[in-house]
Amino acid sequence: MSGRDSGGAATATVFAALGDPTRWEILVRLGRAPASASALAAELPVTRQAVGKHLEVLRAVGLVESSRSGREVLHRPVGSRLDELGRDLQRVAESWDRRLAAVKEIAERGD
Amino acid sequence: MSGRDSGGAATATVFAALGDPTRWEILVRLGRAPASASALAAELPVTRQAVGKHLEVLRAVGLVESSRSGREVLHRPVGSRLDELGRDLQRVAESWDRRLAAVKEIAERGD
DNA sequence: TCGAAGTGCAACCTCAGAGTTGCACTCTGA
């Protein structure tokens, strides 16, 4: 999203990515320090494969970026992406308030 | 959420609510003008019952409020709730950036 | 060079939830 869109299927996809508790937990831990899938799996109640799938989802929506060093792949969260999403949400909220106020005014004038 | 939390199961629940395309579409339409479940179903490719379930989910996380007038129930989005969520996201993004900068500094100093 | 650590891929299982149909109830207006 980001732009005139402020909605649509793409938005729902990002929210769906953030909507899983395990995924959110992964993001929180990556926020403390970048880590590999194996390291994350060691401190979470799921297998490395499950963590890998979650990381793939998060990477697909741009919330996580990864870089390989040797046999290890380090993952870290992308703050700017989340910041952007937060701003979009506030914009949508603002437009809701504006429109609903207009609807209310029309209704009152109509009486 | 809203507060020192900025994460956790409650957060994931709100995102999960926003993560469904149909639900997002419902929110967008309610943002244009309050409407009943039947009215929404008439312009969406799902039945009234499906719309009703989505509205229940949205109401449960505080994104929609409803008021009955006669035999009709009007639903409208709660802008403040979304605004609050947007602010929380930006706070989390900021803390990520801070922590990752610290990690980077430590790594560079360690060399 | 060989074992261990880390990763990637694929098949499989399970269950929540998105959607449906069906019926009973309430309210409005003619």
Next chain:
DNA sequence: TCAGAGTGCAACTCTGAGGTTGCACTTCGA
């Protein structure tokens, strides 16, 4: 008072996401 509009509740189907096990591949270090 009666038909239609709007809603609520319950049972049911079915797809997809989250999770697992199993195996093959690469990379590092002793």
